[in-house]
Structures are given as structure tokens and as C-alpha cells.
Amino acid sequence: MSPRLDVSRTHIATSACPQGPTDSDSAAASAVPGPRTSIGTTPGLIADDHIPDEGFEGLEGLPEIPPYAEVGALDARALSKTLFARLEALEEGTHEYAYVRNTLVELNLALVKFAAARFRSRSEPMEDIVQVGTIGLIKAIDRFELSRGVEFPTFAMPTIVGEIKRFFRDTSWSVRVPRRLQELRLDLAKAGDELAQKLDRAPTVLELADRLGISRDEVVEGMTASNAYTASSLDAKPEDHGDGNDGALADRIGYEDNGLEGIEYVESLKPLIASLPLRDRTILSMRFVSNMTQSEIGEELGISQMHVSRLLSRTLVKLRKGLTVEE
Numbered sequence: 001m002s003p004r005l006d007v008s009r010t011h012i013a014t015s016a017c018p019q020g021p022t023d024s025d026s027a028a029a030s031a032v033p034g035p036r037t038s039i040g041t042t043p044g045l046i047a048d049d050h051i052p053d054e055g056f057e058g059l060e061g062l063p064e065i066p067p068y069a070e071v072g073a074l075d076a077r078a079l080s081k082t083l084f085a086r087l088e089a090l091e092e093g094t095h096e097y098a099y100v101r102n103t104l105v106e107l108n109l110a111l112v113k114f115a116a117a118r119f120r121s122r123s124e125p126m127e128d129i130v131q132v133g134t135i136g137l138i139k140a141i142d143r144f145e146l147s148r149g150v151e152f153p154t155f156a157m158p159t160i161v162g163e164i165k166r167f168f169r170d171t172s173w174s175v176r177v178p179r180r181l182q183e184l185r186l187d188l189a190k191a192g193d194e195l196a197q198k199l200d201r202a203p204t205v206l207e208l209a210d211r212l213g214i215s216r217d218e219v220v221e222g223m224t225a226s227n228a229y230t231a232s233s234l235d236a237k238p239e240d241h242g243d244g245n246d247g248a249l250a251d252r253i254g255y256e257d258n259g260l261e262g263i264e265y266v267e268s269l270k271p272l273i274a275s276l277p278l279r280d281r282t283i284l285s286m287r288f289v290s291n292m293t294q295s296e297i298g299e300e301l302g303i304s305q306m307h308v309s310r311l312l313s314r315t316l317v318k319l320r321k322g323l324t325v326e327e
Contacts, residue, residue: 136163
């Protein structure tokens with residue numbers, strides 16, 4: 001847990017910021033007693049005699065921080081301004097800097113929860129979305145400059161939402177596709193909705209290409225990449241189209257055809273068989289096409305069965321060698 005100015009302060013989770021102090025420093029700081037005071041829109045200040053003497057010399061005059069659940073939006077904004085002013089005066093890497101930075105994170109977590117609520121319909125757990133949004137909040141705190149005169153919520157919200165959107169963009173795709181195609185998918189979806197409202201029909205590929213100023217091939221590529229965003233389970237039931245085919249997708253997938261390998265061999269053998277003498281081709285046809293026995297082939301050609309066997313063996317060896325050389 002992060003250090004506290006006094007025992008009445010709410011703990012700050014170290015997971016919100018990686019720069020938290022050590023356990024020994026936390027114990028020393030938490031041992032310092034001090035009364036808790038309430039705050040209004042303008043926060044009160046801590047009395048000087050309640051500031052820790054060891055390790056936290058730069059925290060004099062900081063506002064009292066009540067439990068974060070009790071801090072309203074106006075109070076959080078006023079407290080944040082004071083803490084940002086002190087953060088700019090502190091040296092990065094010190095315990096004081098870590099305490100102020102962690103306190104800013106806790107005070108403004110409501111911004112993260114508000115931004116995360118926009119993505120409640122997504123499949124990711126809300127805890128993960130809030131965690132990613134908190135990273136965006138920390139980045140906003142590190143980049144914020146009080147001198148610019150911009151309210152911190154106004155500055156931080158785009159960073160928080162952008163971090164959450166980046167999380168979905170990088171992790172939600174079923175198949176990893178280049179970022180260019182991920183962004184193109186969003187552009188196509190937006191352009192498609194606008195053109196559909198204007199034309200009162202689905203836009204064509206050419207109309208989308210003219211709208212975005214890209215080629216037709218790029219539009220087709222983006223549409224193809226959109227199919228990789230989500231994947232359906234092979235066991236899922238398809239939508240009912242009234243055709244009576246309500247089986248799972250896995251039941252309609254083609255099976256492996258073992259005859260395909262035989263087709264490859266036949267096509268490879270064709271030129272080898274064509275180069276054989278006429279008598280050898282005739283014997284092969286009688287034996288493997290007409291299914292004649294060697295004795296029947298011998299009677300048909302006027303030669304002995306033994307001679308047919310020798311000719312057939314010689315031809316098969318020749319074909320086998322030719323097939324091996326080609327492979």
C-alpha cells in the first residue's frame with residue numbers, strides 16, 4: 001500500500017502506479033498520527049505539526065484527503081489542481097512525488113469508470129477495461145501541465161478512451177491483421193453507414209472507394225479483413241433461414257478425400273505411360289483397366305503367362321523409377 005499522510009487517510013493501491021515507496025517507508029509514514037478534517041469545495045490544509053518529519057519533507061501544506069469514495073466531483077477537481085501544482089515542484093522518483101502521483105490516480109478513477117461504461121457491451125470483463133483505462137489515466141497525469149489552463153478531466157478523457165480503444169483494437173480480433181487494415185475496417189464501416197443513409201441502399205465497392213479516396217482493390221481488401229474480426233464456433237447453431245438446415249457448422253464441413261492423392265499420382269504417370277512401347281501399354285491396360293489375369297493376357301497376345309509376368313514386372317519397375325526421379 002502507498003504511504004499515508006496520517007492514519008485517517010485512505011490507502012492507495014500500488015497497482016495504480018508503479019512508483020510506490022517501499023514497505024518500510026509506508027510503515028514509517030502510516031505510524032504518524034493526525035486528525036482527519038472534512039473538506040468543502042475548497043479543500044482545507046493539514047496542520048504543519050501533522051506532516052511526517054522523515055522522508056516526506058516536501059508534503060507540507062498539502063490538502064487533507066478523506067476517503068476517496070466520499071470525495072465529490074468538485075472536490076476531486078479542486079484537490080487535483082493543488083496536487084498537480086505540488087507535483088510540478090517535486091523531484092520525480094522521490095517518495096513525495098510517488099505519494100502525490102498515486103493520490104491523483106485515486107482521486108480521478110471516477111473518470112476511468114465513466115469512460116469504461118461506454119464499452120460495457122463489449123465481451124471483455126469490465127475489470128480489464130477499467131485496468132486499461134487506468135493506464136491511460138496515469139499517462140494523462142504524467143503529461144498534464146497545469147500552466148496550460150485546461151481542466152484535467154477535459155485533458156485526460158481522450159487519453160483514457162484512446163487507451164481503451166487501442167486495447168480493443170489490438171486484442172479483439174480473432175485473427176491478427178495489420179493495423180492499416182484494422183483502421184480501414186473502421187473507415188469502411190463509417191463510410192458505409194453514411195452512404196446507406198444517403199442512397200437508401202447498401203453502397204457499392206466503387207462508391208466506397210470514391211468516398212474514401214482509395215482504390216477498389218483496397219476496399220475489397222478491407223472488407224475481406226473485416227471477416228477476421230470475429231470467429232464463430234464450429235459447434236454453434238447457424239441462424240434459422242427456414243431451409244430446415246439447423247445442424248452445427250462442423251456437421252457441414254467437407255471431409256478429407258483420400259482419392260485426391262491418387263489423382264496426383266495418375267497425372268504424374270500419364271507422361272511416363274505415354275512413353276512406353278505399344279505392347280507394354282496394352283498389357284497395362286488389360287491388367288489394370290480390364291482386370292484380366294496374366295493367363296488371359298497371354299492367350300490374347302499369343303505369348304506365355306510367364307512372358308507376360310516378366311513384361312509387366314519390367315514395365316512397373318520402369319514406371320516406379322520414373323515416378324521417383326520426378327519427386
